[in-house]
Amino acid sequence: xxxxxxxxxxxxxxxxxxxxxxxxxxxxxxxxxxxxxAGKTTLFxxxxxxxxxxxxxxxxxxxxxxxxxxxxxxxxxxxxSFQVVNIxxxxxxxxxxxxxxxxxxxxxxRIFSPVKGMAEEEVHRILRSVALFxxxxxxxxxxxxxxxxxxxxxxxxxxxxELLILDEPTAGMAPEETERCxxxxxxxxxxxxxxxxxxxxxxxxxxxxxxxxxxMVRGATVVQGSGEEVRRNSEVQSxxxxxxxxx
Amino acid sequence: MRRSAGLLLLLLPLAAxxxxxxxxxxxxxxxxxxxxxxxxxxxxxxxxxGYTGLYQFGHAVFYGVGAYGTALMLTRSGMPxxxxxLVGPLAAAALSLVMGLICIRLSKLYFxxxxxxxxxxxxAVVYRWYSFTGGDxxxxxxxxxxxxxxxxxxxxxxxAVTALCVFAMHRIVxxxxxxxxxxxxxxxxxxxxxxxxxxxxxxxxxxxxGFFGGVAGSLFVVVENSVFPDMMxxxxxxxxxxxxxxxGMYTYFGPLVGASLIVLLRVFASVHTQYWGLILGTxxxxxxIFLPDGVLGLFARRSLTKEDRGA
Ligand SMILES: Nc1ncnc2c1ncn2[C@@H]1O[C@H](COP(=O)(O)OP(=O)(O)OP(=O)(O)O)[C@@H](O)[C@H]1O
Ligand SMILES: [Mg+2]
Numbered sequence: 001x002x003x004x005x006x007x008x009x010x011x012x013x014x015x016x017x018x019x020x021x022x023x024x025x026x027x028x029x030x031x032x033x034x035x036x037x038a039g040k041t042t043l044f045x046x047x048x049x050x051x052x053x054x055x056x057x058x059x060x061x062x063x064x065x066x067x068x069x070x071x072x073x074x075x076x077x078x079x080x081s082f083q084v085v086n087i088x089x090x091x092x093x094x095x096x097x098x099x100x101x102x103x104x105x106x107x108x109x110r111i112f113s114p115v116k117g118m119a120e121e122e123v124h125r126i127l128r129s130v131a132l133f134x135x136x137x138x139x140x141x142x143x144x145x146x147x148x149x150x151x152x153x154x155x156x157x158x159x160x161x162e163l164l165i166l167d168e169p170t171a172g173m174a175p176e177e178t179e180r181c182x183x184x185x186x187x188x189x190x191x192x193x194x195x196x197x198x199x200x201x202x203x204x205x206x207x208x209x210x211x212x213x214x215x216m217v218r219g220a221t222v223v224q225g226s227g228e229e230v231r232r233n234s235e236v237q238s239x240x241x242x243x244x245x246x247x
Numbered sequence: 248m249r250r251s252a253g254l255l256l257l258l259l260p261l262a263a264x265x266x267x268x269x270x271x272x273x274x275x276x277x278x279x280x281x282x283x284x285x286x287x288x289x290x291x292x293x294x295x296x297g298y299t300g301l302y303q304f305g306h307a308v309f310y311g312v313g314a315y316g317t318a319l320m321l322t323r324s325g326m327p328x329x330x331x332x333l334v335g336p337l338a339a340a341a342l343s344l345v346m347g348l349i350c351i352r353l354s355k356l357y358f359x360x361x362x363x364x365x366x367x368x369x370x371a372v373v374y375r376w377y378s379f380t381g382g383d384x385x386x387x388x389x390x391x392x393x394x395x396x397x398x399x400x401x402x403x404x405x406x407a408v409t410a411l412c413v414f415a416m417h418r419i420v421x422x423x424x425x426x427x428x429x430x431x432x433x434x435x436x437x438x439x440x441x442x443x444x445x446x447x448x449x450x451x452x453x454x455x456x457g458f459f460g461g462v463a464g465s466l467f468v469v470v471e472n473s474v475f476p477d478m479m480x481x482x483x484x485x486x487x488x489x490x491x492x493x494x495g496m497y498t499y500f501g502p503l504v505g506a507s508l509i510v511l512l513r514v515f516a517s518v519h520t521q522y523w524g525l526i527l528g529t530x531x532x533x534x535x536i537f538l539p540d541g542v543l544g545l546f547a548r549r550s551l552t553k554e555d556r557g558a
Contacts, residue, residue: 048440074442086437088430099430100441102423108443109451111424112415118423159441 001026001195002047002078002163007056007066009039009046016042018219020056024163024197029189031206032199034216040199041083043216044167047197048080049073060163077162081152081169089141093132093151096140097123100158123158130154130184146177153184164188166198170205178202182209207231264406268399277470280402282510283409284466289490289502290413291459296488297496298420299452300432302359305346305366306460306487309339311479313461315373318386318474328392335468336461342369343457347450363481374476385475389468401469408466412459413503419455420499428452486527493534495541504542 004022008015017039024030032040045051047058052067059065065073088096101119102108127133130150135143140151149169156164169185170178186209188194200206206213207227214224215233223233264283268276288310295303317335320326326334350361373380380386395404419425428448431438435445468474477483486509494505509530516526534541 050436069444070436070439071442071444074440079442080440082436082440086434086440088433088437090433091426091430095426099423099426103427103442107423108427108448109424111419111422111455113423114418114421115423115426116421155437155441 031210039219079156079159079161080165083167094136286503286506288463289506295456304359305362307484308366309457309460313339313464317465335465339461340458347453387473495543498543501543
């Protein structure tokens, strides 16, 4: 579904992403791991159009998407969450999801029909599925950190993506929030067959839920394979796992 | 309960405004008409600046172009008056589109500065082109249809059009489009990530704001019977901006309140002093220090989101 071939992105002279290869098949959960500053976030920005690659190819469903605008890539079927919570802080939980649903339905240029109550059923269904229904009228800025992260996933889901990209979905979460988030990711994958690409520092969690893992160090792909293959890879052990354990 | 209270809050002033020409002398009726169309102007600016988060620093240009468009049609073309009243706002909307296309790729302050520059260009053309626009003399004695030529007629026309436009913009703010531009204002990156074409929506918002600004300009022709280049000078843009700040940018009716206060104050001040600029500067300073949310914002902190949720 997604194929990344020797993609490079540099800032000034510094190559933040320097030859990444990645393959994500339909229905898979793929994790990207790597130490701080390895270029994971930069890679995700390249995939969703927030940055354009200097060279290399990014193919989604067989078509080149490198360099397209974020909103175009979203419409092609990729939505995402960000490492730092990224929602509409002044809008309610309900409205955050509603605006995403309306965007997907291309209704954002309706200027005279009242927005109130539009797409209500679907928004409620989405909020129930992520257990935020009871807080639907809360101004989203007032949510707990964990709930904000989950809301952002809900917003991303509202676009009915084929590929969901999550940049450190559990970062900063309390243990029980992390647990809930993992269950959510599993459920999405199992129930709707959603393809998920995520990165995460919690190695145990990664090995627990990912079908395949790609290891990135200093901007480059070291290896991509099953958990077992990655564990056996000596380069990974020396460059990453062995040296710093869970970083 | 809350709804009926709100309705009352809306109907009472409206009733007072309808009765006004029958109780107050002619000069006050004229001032009230100026208040109304300026309130419309400030509300239209707030669509761009308060709701979309664009630094619309040259809004008076659209007001001026609306006014000149209508004035020129009325004086120089044989077209019926309704056409003239449509051409003004449409010209303002078209200019808004063109200027928007040029400015929109710039961020924040640069957007505002470029808009002022382009606006000054338009002003300079109007100011210099004697044979067509009357230059710095402006155009006077503009012929109006009988129904709206009398002081009462022009007042009621202004009241009706302003009420209609303020209502229309209120609908827009509460539409999916209105919700999306507020989302763009708060977080353009997130908006793009849910598939919203940010620039296109910003552009649409600018065109709508320009259009309603142009309507206010057309009304000026009706009330004042004349137009002059200073109404599109950048200092007046700043004045309208201060109206929004004073009333509260994050409330729908704030700019309307701010406009009323400033216009009334200006009329009052002009009787006693020539230093209007000084007074305006003082107001701006005081607002920034003591009323960062504006007069209405003080009462309804964050009312944009609360109201919109219909709590
Ligand atoms: N816009 C930018 N301009 C310059 N350098 C950047 C920019 N964005 C990222 N970098 C640099 O690129 C490198 C990779 O950053 P990136 O955020 O992609 O890493 P990461 O793997 O997501 O790290 P973390 O685990 O800390 O989130 C870092 O050294 C960072 O400082
Ligand atoms: Mg990162």
